[in-house]
Amino acid sequence: MKLSPRDAPGYFSRPDPSKAGILIYGPDAMRVALKRAQLLSALLGPDAEAEMRLTRLAPGDLRGDPAALADATRAIGFFPGPRAVLVEAAPDPLAKAVQAALEDWRAGDAQIVLTAGNLGKGAALRKLFESHPKVYAAAVYADPPSRAEIDAVISRAGLDDLDGSARADLTALAALLDPGDFAQTVEKLALYKLSDPTPVTPEDIAAIAPLSTESGIDDLLDVVAEARRTELWPTLRRLTDQGLAPVTLCIGATRHFRTLHAIAAHPGGASEGINRLRPPLFGPRRTKMQRQAQNWGAARLEQALSLLVETDLSLRGGGATAPAAAVMERALFRLTYMGAR
Numbered sequence: 623m624k625l626s627p628r629d630a631p632g633y634f635s636r637p638d639p640s641k642a643g644i645l646i647y648g649p650d651a652m653r654v655a656l657k658r659a660q661l662l663s664a665l666l667g668p669d670a671e672a673e674m675r676l677t678r679l680a681p682g683d684l685r686g687d688p689a690a691l692a693d694a695t696r697a698i699g700f701f702p703g704p705r706a707v708l709v710e711a712a713p714d715p716l717a718k719a720v721q722a723a724l725e726d727w728r729a730g731d732a733q734i735v736l737t738a739g740n741l742g743k744g745a746a747l748r749k750l751f752e753s754h755p756k757v758y759a760a761a762v763y764a765d766p767p768s769r770a771e772i773d774a775v776i777s778r779a780g781l782d783d784l785d786g787s788a789r790a791d792l793t794a795l796a797a798l799l800d801p802g803d804f805a806q807t808v809e810k811l812a813l814y815k816l817s818d819p820t821p822v823t824p825e826d827i828a829a830i831a832p833l834s835t836e837s838g839i840d841d842l843l844d845v846v847a848e849a850r851r852t853e854l855w856p857t858l859r860r861l862t863d864q865g866l867a868p869v870t871l872c873i874g875a876t877r878h879f880r881t882l883h884a885i886a887a888h889p890g891g892a893s894e895g896i897n898r899l900r901p902p903l904f905g906p907r908r909t910k911m912q913r914q915a916q917n918w919g920a921a922r923l924e925q926a927l928s929l930l931v932e933t934d935l936s937l938r939g940g941g942a943t944a945p946a947a948a949v950m951e952r953a954l955f956r957l958t959y960m961g962a963r
Contacts, residue, residue, distance in 0.1 A: 624752045625760040630657075631771050633758065637665045639704055641758065642727045643734030645712075645751040647741045648762035654737050656801050657762050658710075662735065666704055673701035677732065679709050681716060688719035695723055695731040705732035712736045717746035724754060766797040767804070775805050779812040783821045791827045794902035828904040839871065840907075843878040846954055847914040849961035854954065868950035869937050875954070876930045883923040885915035892916045918961060926957055 625633055625644075634657050637644070644661065648654045662676065670676040677694045684690055694707045709716070716736075723734060734757070741748040751759035767775075772793055776784070784792070796804045810830045815822060838861055845853045861871070881899065888895030896903065896912045903911055918926070933953040937946050944952075 623755065623758050625758050627761075627763075627765070630760045630762075631768060631774070633760070634660045635664055635774065637661050637733075639665065639733075640729065641733065642724055642731070642754075642756035643706075643736070644758040644760060645736045645738065645747060646760050646762060647738040647748065649740040650762070650764050651711075651739070652800060652802050653762045653764065654739075655710075656805075657760070658708075658735065658737050662706060662708070665733065666706055670703075670706070673699070673703065675699055675701060675703055675705045677705070677707045679707060681709060681711060681713055684709070684716055684719050688722065691719050691734065692723040692726045695727060695734060697732070706735050707732045708735045708737075710737045712738045712747060714738075714741070714745050714747050717750050720747065721750055724750075724756060727756065767801065769793075772796045775808050779808045781808065781812055781815070781822055785821050785823060787824045788822045788827060791824050791902070791904050795827070795904070797900075824904055824908065825906060828907060839866070839874045840878075842871075842954075843875055844910065844914075846875070846957050847878065847882065847918070847961060849958055851958050854958050858951065858954065862947060868946040869934075871950055872930060872934050872937055872953070875957075876927065876934065879923055879926045879930060879957075881911065882915040882918060883920060883927060885912060886918060886923055887920040922960065926960060929953060929956060929960075 633644075646654055646657050646661070662670065666675055677697070679690060679694060691707065691709070699705055712720075720734065720736065727734070736747070736751075738747060743749075748759055751757050775796075776782075776789075776792065792808070795807065799807065807830065811822065811827065814830050815826060842854075842857045842861055844850075845857050884899065885892050885895035888898060892912050892915050895915070896908060902908075915923070930953065933949060936949055
């Protein structure tokens with residue numbers, strides 16, 4: 623039987639012990655492995671490996687001995703409790719051995735759990751599991767996680783106390799990261815809040831979220847966008863002393879002001895514009911960028927981007943008469959004065 627994308631998350635959390643098994647397949651091996659681990663944990667409990675209630679078979683073993691799968695499902699374990707036989711990365715020619723094992727399967731035998739890569743509609747394994755009444759087939763694709771899946775990750779980490787903004791930030795982060803990376807980030811957040819009884823806030827998420835840019839460049843561009851003229855030279859000097867190339871700084875500045883323009887130019891206003899950003903912004907950085915976009919406005923940000931494009935062409939086109947560092951420095955000072963108007 624085929625599990626729909628709507629029903630699959632619920633089944634992975636609460637598998638049916640009376641069924642003969644399931645095929646989990648998809649193009650992303652990590653996503654498939656995470657779903658397989660979730661299902662086996664829910665089906666067998668946490669001690670299945672130690673109690674030898676989970677049998678692992680390699681596809682190569684079954685090519686030499688097709689009856690090994692049926693034998694493994696009927697084997698009696700030393701410990702009581704549900705059992706499963708796992709075959710990972712199962713190739714399509716394995717369908718005959720699986721079909722024979724399903725014909726011999728009886729209630730009380732070990733469940734057959736198979737994982738596979740991307741299977742087309744004509745794949746024998748997929749046809750077998752989708753048409754057989756005793757088993758399920760579930761496709762796992764690289765779609766953004768559902769609300770239920772995000773809530774399950776948060777609940778497993780013990781993060782039950784989140785305000786609305788923090789939950790929205792975690793939802794945005796889940797759409798940005800791979801499932802495994804998102805789960806690790808949530809666990810990291812749980813450790814970060816381990817001895818803190820206060821609710822999780824966007825600032826907490828910003829403190830542990832993966833960084834997308836170097837903080838030193840961010841600090842300099844904040845100085846420019848907020849027209850803090852007295853801080854510009856010492857901040858710039860500190861970065862140039864570290865060997866930051868003028869072209870790299872120009873690219874970072876252009877990206878920063880394009881983000882501000884996207885926020886300010888959104889038809890729904892800056893508050894809606896910042897919600898539409900991908901990748902999203904979190905915590906104090908989000909508040910700061912929204913304030914900068916509102917202070918500049920779309921028209922002045924377009925002027926700033928025009929200046930940065932001219933600077934980039936000058937730096938990379940070889941037409942500059944002054945040293946590259948001086949060209950970039952002059953552009954940043956002009957931007958700083960522009961923002962003070």
